Amino acid sequence: MEPDTDRVPTDLDQDGAFVPDDCDDREPNVFPGADEIWDGQDNDCDGYVDGQGTFVGQHTLMATAIVEGETRRTSVLCDVTFTRATVVIGFTIACDVPTDDELAIQLLGEELNITPDDNVAIDGEWNGLASVQSVAPWQATGSGTASWSDDMSQLVLTSALQSSSLRLSGSGVLVRED
Numbered sequence: 001m002e003p004d005t006d007r008v009p010t011d012l013d014q015d016g017a018f019v020p021d022d023c024d025d026r027e028p029n030v031f032p033g034a035d036e037i038w039d040g041q042d043n044d045c046d047g048y049v050d051g052q053g054t055f056v057g058q059h060t061l062m063a064t065a066i067v068e069g070e071t072r073r074t075s076v077l078c079d080v081t082f083t084r085a086t087v088v089i090g091f092t093i094a095c096d097v098p099t100d101d102e103l104a105i106q107l108l109g110e111e112l113n114i115t116p117d118d119n120v121a122i123d124g125e126w127n128g129l130a131s132v133q134s135v136a137p138w139q140a141t142g143s144g145t146a147s148w149s150d151d152m153s154q155l156v157l158t159s160a161l162q163s164s165s166l167r168l169s170g171s172g173v174l175v176r177e178d
């Protein structure tokens, strides 16, 4: 940006970005175009500190079970909303099971939700226990992971459940919602 000739341009932190482009002119690690790093500051001046925000997307959940001696497999598509404040995460993986998928209905029920039990993320990673709740009704304890992209605008969320009767394995990319 060309400095305004009527005013003295300021670049106190000498990072090459002048006010008002520089959203924090006292912090040389913060300026438009800077790499976002896990430091509790909005380095690139896009309005988001680190990997905070609301992320949405889909999650493909594969279900495997042994039915009458045979391994049977199906998958359903689930909607996900994921939020992160400083270190605290929350999400809901909501799976509406198609009523014409008999096997999926049998294994999962008409609706299945997965939510985290552990909710503290460290920098770009979360892993912990998750509750799997079916309207069937049954519930079980599974697990999940979240891993942020380098620019922190996306994350990959996975889910898993290992029980004697059912195995679930899910994954999907979530994108920050502006």
Ligand SMILES: [Ca+2]
Pocket: 010, 011, 012, 013, 014, 015, 016, 017, 018, 019, 022, 024, 025, 026, 031
């Ligand atoms: Ca500056």
Ligand SMILES: [Ca+2]
Pocket: 036, 037, 038, 039, 040, 041, 042, 043, 049, 050
């Ligand atoms: Ca940062």
Ligand SMILES: [Ca+2]
Pocket: 036, 041, 042, 043, 044, 045, 046, 047, 048, 049, 050
């Ligand atoms: Ca940012």
